[in-house]
Amino acid sequence: TTSHVLFVNDMAQKLLNFNSEFLVGSRVNLPIPSEDRLTGNTTVIHTVEDRLVEIRMLKVERLGRPAFFIIIKDITQETRQKAETERLRLLHQSMLVFAKEGVVGLNKEGNITYINQYALDVTGYVESEILGQSFHSTFHHSWMDGVVHEEDNSPIRETLLEGVVNRINNEIFWKKGDRYFYVEYISSPIKKEEEITGAVVLFKDITDKKQQRDLENKYHEELLFLSESAMKFLQ
Numbered sequence: 001t002t003s004h005v006l007f008v009n010d011m012a013q014k015l016l017n018f019n020s021e022f023l024v025g026s027r028v029n030l031p032i033p034s035e036d037r038l039t040g041n042t043t044v045i046h047t048v049e050d051r052l053v054e055i056r057m058l059k060v061e062r063l064g065r066p067a068f069f070i071i072i073k074d075i076t077q078e079t080r081q082k083a084e085t086e087r088l089r090l091l092h093q094s095m096l097v098f099a100k101e102g103v104v105g106l107n108k109e110g111n112i113t114y115i116n117q118y119a120l121d122v123t124g125y126v127e128s129e130i131l132g133q134s135f136h137s138t139f140h141h142s143w144m145d146g147v148v149h150e151e152d153n154s155p156i157r158e159t160l161l162e163g164v165v166n167r168i169n170n171e172i173f174w175k176k177g178d179r180y181f182y183v184e185y186i187s188s189p190i191k192k193e194e195e196i197t198g199a200v201v202l203f204k205d206i207t208d209k210k211q212q213r214d215l216e217n218k219y220h221e222e223l224l225f226l227s228e229s230a231m232k233f234l235q
Helices: 010-016 076-097 117-123 135-139 155-162 207-234
Strands: 042-046 052-062 065-074 102-107 112-115 166-175 179-192 195-205
Touching: 010 065, 052 076, 102 117, 117 166, 135 155, 135 166, 155 166, 155 179, 155 195, 179 207
Parallel strands: none
Antiparallel strands: 042 052, 052 065, 102 112, 102 195, 166 179, 179 195
């Protein structure tokens, strides 16, 4: 209770940068705010060599009298790893948000857990209408003629069940308001320790490209027809 040190272990000596001969018997004043004293709440301070140290103060009894444990933990590496993880998360999130492809994250059941802005803009939905909904029932439920697209035959379902990466070059997804558009997409599994926990679907709206391709094919067919007709006429 008089703040004199009774015991200090090797790690505390290292973190405080003093040896036990100096510390034991000395009176110390560690920078623990009054609101954190005796509550078990942590205080984080900088120490020598730019370390980050977490300090907790716990009340105990010693020989029938009150005493205190000061628990010191070096959290430098842990804090730096968390900061780097958060930096990468924000970087990846920014990349996904501003990507020029639709990015949709699915859980194991095929329900939507993430959707980026491109995908929302293309499909006409807002995020609150989409999150938690079945991807198949929302975007992939029918063929263009209205025939039901069985989920068991979906490449995305195969990705979720078998972990197969599927690349599809010419299919349709559905927009809000029961309008379809042509897409190219890739479905890839999300794994944790080899267990499939979900999937990511990356897609791009190729409606304009397909319409242009169809026009080119039609023009080519017309030229071919005219050529054959001309040959017959000349013959």
